[in-house]
Amino acid sequence: MEANLILAISILGLLFAAFLTRYVLKQDTGTARMQEISNAIKVGAEAFLRRQNRTIIYLAIALAAFIYIIYAFIRTPNPHDPASPSQLALWTTISFVLGAACSVAAGYMGMWVAIRSNIRTAAAAIKGMNGALQIALRGGAVSGFFVVAMSLLGVAGLFLIVSSAGVTDDPAKIPLLIVGYGFGASFVALFAQLGGGIYTKAADVGADLVGKVEAGIPEDDPRNPAVVADLVGDNVGDCAGRGADLFESTAAENIGAMILAAGLYRSNAAAFEAQGLTLLSVLLFPLVARAFGIIASSIGILVVKTNEEEDPMKALNRGFYVTAGIAMAGFFIASRWLLGSYYLNFFLCGAIGVLISLAFVYLTQYYTEYRYRPVKYIAEASQTGSATNIIAGLAVGMESTGFPVLIIGAGIVSTYFLGQTSGLKNAGLFGTAVATMGMLGTAAYILAMDTFGPITDNAGGIVEMSQQEESIRRKTDRLDSVGNTTKALTKGYAVGSAALAAFLLFGAYIDEVRNYVPNFQPVINLNKPEVFVGAILGAMLVYIFSSLAIKAVGKAAYSIIRNVRDQFKSNPGIMLGTSKPDYGQCVDIATKAALQKMVVPGLLVVGMTVGVGLVFKYIYYLGGGPENPSGASGAEVIGGYLMVATITGILFALFLNNGGGAWDNAKKYIETGAYGGRHTEPHKASVVGDTVGDPFKDTAGPSLHVLIKLLSTLTLVLAPLFI
Numbered sequence: 001m002e003a004n005l006i007l008a009i010s011i012l013g014l015l016f017a018a019f020l021t022r023y024v025l026k027q028d029t030g031t032a033r034m035q036e037i038s039n040a041i042k043v044g045a046e047a048f049l050r051r052q053n054r055t056i057i058y059l060a061i062a063l064a065a066f067i068y069i070i071y072a073f074i075r076t077p078n079p080h081d082p083a084s085p086s087q088l089a090l091w092t093t094i095s096f097v098l099g100a101a102c103s104v105a106a107g108y109m110g111m112w113v114a115i116r117s118n119i120r121t122a123a124a125a126i127k128g129m130n131g132a133l134q135i136a137l138r139g140g141a142v143s144g145f146f147v148v149a150m151s152l153l154g155v156a157g158l159f160l161i162v163s164s165a166g167v168t169d170d171p172a173k174i175p176l177l178i179v180g181y182g183f184g185a186s187f188v189a190l191f192a193q194l195g196g197g198i199y200t201k202a203a204d205v206g207a208d209l210v211g212k213v214e215a216g217i218p219e220d221d222p223r224n225p226a227v228v229a230d231l232v233g234d235n236v237g238d239c240a241g242r243g244a245d246l247f248e249s250t251a252a253e254n255i256g257a258m259i260l261a262a263g264l265y266r267s268n269a270a271a272f273e274a275q276g277l278t279l280l281s282v283l284l285f286p287l288v289a290r291a292f293g294i295i296a297s298s299i300g301i302l303v304v305k306t307n308e309e310e311d312p313m314k315a316l317n318r319g320f321y322v323t324a325g326i327a328m329a330g331f332f333i334a335s336r337w338l339l340g341s342y343y344l345n346f347f348l349c350g351a352i353g354v355l356i357s358l359a360f361v362y363l364t365q366y367y368t369e370y371r372y373r374p375v376k377y378i379a380e381a382s383q384t385g386s387a388t389n390i391i392a393g394l395a396v397g398m399e400s401t402g403f404p405v406l407i408i409g410a411g412i413v414s415t416y417f418l419g420q421t422s423g424l425k426n427a428g429l430f431g432t433a434v435a436t437m438g439m440l441g442t443a444a445y446i447l448a449m450d451t452f453g454p455i456t457d458n459a460g461g462i463v464e465m466s467q468q469e470e471s472i473r474r475k476t477d478r479l480d481s482v483g484n485t486t487k488a489l490t491k492g493y494a495v496g497s498a499a500l501a502a503f504l505l506f507g508a509y510i511d512e513v514r515n516y517v518p519n520f521q522p523v524i525n526l527n528k529p530e531v532f533v534g535a536i537l538g539a540m541l542v543y544i545f546s547s548l549a550i551k552a553v554g555k556a557a558y559s560i561i562r563n564v565r566d567q568f569k570s571n572p573g574i575m576l577g578t579s580k581p582d583y584g585q586c587v588d589i590a591t592k593a594a595l596q597k598m599v600v601p602g603l604l605v606v607g608m609t610v611g612v613g614l615v616f617k618y619i620y621y622l623g624g625g626p627e628n629p630s631g632a633s634g635a636e637v638i639g640g641y642l643m644v645a646t647i648t649g650i651l652f653a654l655f656l657n658n659g660g661g662a663w664d665n666a667k668k669y670i671e672t673g674a675y676g677g678r679h680t681e682p683h684k685a686s687v688v689g690d691t692v693g694d695p696f697k698d699t700a701g702p703s704l705h706v707l708i709k710l711l712s713t714l715t716l717v718l719a720p721l722f723i
Contacts, residue, residue: 002284002338006156009291013149013444016298020138020145021113027135030123033466037228038119041458044232044587045115048594049240052195053104055595056188060100063187063606067180067717068093075721080516082173091167092180092717095158099184102154103247107192110143110243114451115235118458125459125475126468129308132479133315136459140451141301143243144444148294151250154181155258156287171279172262175255176512182252183717186710189244191602193706194549196241197699199594200233201553203586204698205691206560212687215568215575216679220464223574225567225581226560229590231461234454237698238487245494245706246447250290250440252713253501256508257286257433259716263511267426275340285338289350289437292330296323297444312482316449320361320442324354327441345422349415349431353438353500356411357446357493360404364492367400368661369485370669374399378666382685383675389666389689397659397696401651404492408499408650411435429507436500443497450490453483481668488661491697494705495653502646505712509642512719513635524639525632530616534637538645538711541608542652545707546700548601553695556593560586605707609714613638613722634722642715646708653704660697663689 029035071089081088117139124131158178163171207226211217220227265272265282272282300323306315331350335343367374374396381392412432419431460476510522526532563585573579617634624631667686675682715722 002281002288003156003160006152006287006291009294010149010153013145013294017142017145020142024113024117024120024135024139027120028123029119031466034119034122034462037462037465040228040583041231042115044228045111045235048199048236048591049108049111051591051595056191060187064093064097067096070721078516078720082176083167087167091162091177095178096180096184098154099181099251100188102150103185103188103244106147106150106247107240107244109146110451111235111240113139113142114239114455117455119462121455121459122462126472129475130306133306133312136452136455137304137448138301139455141448143239143451144447147243147247147447148250148444151247151254152287152291155251155254171283175258175262179255179716182255183713185248185251186706186713189248190706190710191598192244193241193703194601195594195598196237197703198552198556198597199590200237201694201699202556202560202593203229203233203590204694205557206564208687208691210561210564220461222465225564225583226586228583229586231458232587234457238454239451242450245702246443248709249497249501250443252709253436253440253504254287256505257437258283259508259511260430260433261285264427264430268424271424277340281338285334286437288338289331289334290440292334293327293441294444296326296330299326300445301448312479313485320445323442323445328354331438342422342424345418346434349418349434350438352411352415353435354441356407356496357439357442359407360492360496361489363403364489367658368488368665370665375662375665375669378662379669379674382682386685386688389685390692393659393663393689393693396662397655400658401654404654412503433504436504439497439500446490446493449486453487456480456483491657491702495650498705498708499650502708502712506642509715509719512716516720516723524636524643526640528632530632530637531640534612534616534641535644537612538641539648541645542648545601545604549700549703550695552597553699556590559589559593563589605710609711612641617722638715638722642711645711649704649708653701656696656701660693663693
């Protein structure tokens with residue numbers, strides 16, 4: 001029954017996404033000039049995504065073949081394997097391919113609707129604020145529901161297929177056979193986020209530095225040759241990239257929670273059986289709890305409405321509160337139904353997860369909105385130039401790591417304690433896993449808020465470029481300002497969920513290693529030199545990866561800046577408004593640069609992890625292997641590598657995301673009239689700071705969310721190789 005409920009609600013989520021798509025596509029598409037601009041954005045975004053997905057598919061096929069060869073022919077079989085070597089290789093590879101395919105599909109569908117929502121939002125703004133708000137949010141929600149529903153459908157469907165295929169008699173071992181699903185989703189998400197992030201920020205930086213700083217023309221001015229590339233970038237980075245990011249989050253964490261649930265049942269089989277609870281009930285509890293989140297998010301989306309005077313952010317917040325409240329109620333039902341008399345502590349764990357998501361939303365808002373001290377501090381520093389603006393932004397980014405880490409720490413400790421005191425043995429880590437499920441209960445609504453940002457940004461660009469009345473631009477500016485906030489909030493949410501998920505998936509990694517090596521001690525001893533070196537290498541990976549991502553933006557932006565300057569110089573009619581710029585040149589430059597530069601950082605993550613695990617595995621056996629108690633196995637070294645890379649990645653992602661968001665809104669605060677407003681020296685300084693922060697908040701920072709979870713799923717899939 002549990003499996004049927006999960007499948008039914010997942011299909012209901014997809015049908016709701018189809019309903020929202022139909023609603024958006026029925027809306028007015030505005031004037032002929034608006035349609036011309038929208039079509040240019042649409043063509044550029046779809047062309048980029050086709051080329052990017054082709055590259056990702058080739059890489060995924062190569063990695064799938066590598067996984068199959070390792071499991072089927074290279075790896076030494078283990079008596080504790082969940083299936084025969086050929087079956088293990090087959091199902092791990094199938095789940096990897098399916099996870100990759102679903103991640104590509106989820107990202108594409110979200111962007112497909114988003115690039116058709118922008119013009120409809122712009123056209124609706126001519127009539128009123130409520131219509132524009134609802135179209136933008138419902139267009140963004142399509143991505144959210146596709147992501148969450150497909151992740152649940154994929155994991156539950158794979159579980160049922162493997163179970164019916166008779167691969168293993170023990171359902172508790174099935175999550176180990178389908179763990180490749182999360183890895184495939186993470187692998188695609190990394191390249192989607194990297195490629196989209198490089199594209200969008202290269203175009204944004206190029207457009208801002210030449211258009212705003214050098215030429216002194218407004219943002220989204222049709223005379224700027226890079227303006228269409230910038231608008232395209234909002235879609236491929238924030239829609240497709242973030243959609244793939246949250247898809248891999250939900251997929252990986254679903255499987256990680258199932259692995260921990262299997263361990264919990266093994267430790268408490270008699271206690272569960274005494275209450276009539278089966279292994280299947282406990283295994284599927286995380287998926288059932290997440291399924292109720294789809295219902296909660298759908299109701300939250302439908303209740304959002306506003307008027308001409310109200311701040312649109314208040315309307316979005318109301319929808320979020322409704323979603324969070326219903327998600328908590330769904331958690332109560334799932335806990336009471338599937339965990340028997342032990343339900344209360346785990347329900348509280350889920351509630352803490354929802355509260356952590358609220359805390360992260362508000363903390364991010366505090367550090368990135370110009371109503372609060374941190375952003376005003378950066379704006380004030382802009383009065384003395386670019387250098388002090390950048391110093392202030394760096395300081396705010398570093399400061400912003402403090403409270404989120406305290407929230408994460410309190411969440412992990414409290415939910416671990418609740419699990420330990422639930423009356424079940426070895427339930428602490430499962431309590432933290434349940435908190436992660438609670439935090440992801442609102443994922444569909446959160447992703448709708450995230451995609452709302454690029455839709456409203458594009459709508460504002462279409463209104464500006466089609467030269468609509470100033471009153472219409474003021475409406476889209478209000479929505480765009482809210483969209484900038486929601487994009488920042490969802491990045492904070494993504495880091496928080498990544499942090500909880502990393503602890504969950506680290507526990508799943510230890511459980512998987514113990515499945516293969518029952519006498520493995522769940523201790524990662526940093527006092528061993530091999531483990532310490534592995535840990536340092538994990539921290540180094542985060543910095544090298546971020547460096548490659550930021551440098552890629554800089555190099556691509558340089559090419560766009562040169563092109564924009566050349567177009568202004570060779571065609572003076574552009575600035576006079578008597579001739580049009582060639583938008584396609586900048587779109588092509590950004591596309592080629594993103595596709596070229598995304599490959600090396602992505603392959604570095606996979607290659608370095610495999611290399612560290614194998615090198616230290618052979619060092620361990622050269623030193624005597626299990627006969628040498630002071631040695632560290634490859635699995636233990638990878639544990640240290642994973643642990644420190646995760647911690648470093650969380651802190652660095654918080655710094656990059658919040659610092660970049662604060663720089664952006666400091667510029668917007670000055671543009672409201674503070675410190676002299678536009679075209680003043682403080683404004684120019686704030687534009688430079690915003691430009692520095694662009695690759696922080698939209699390329700390297702979001703890519704680190706994916707890196708953290710990719711490392712976890714990669715080590716889960718390849719754990720048997722390091723033993």
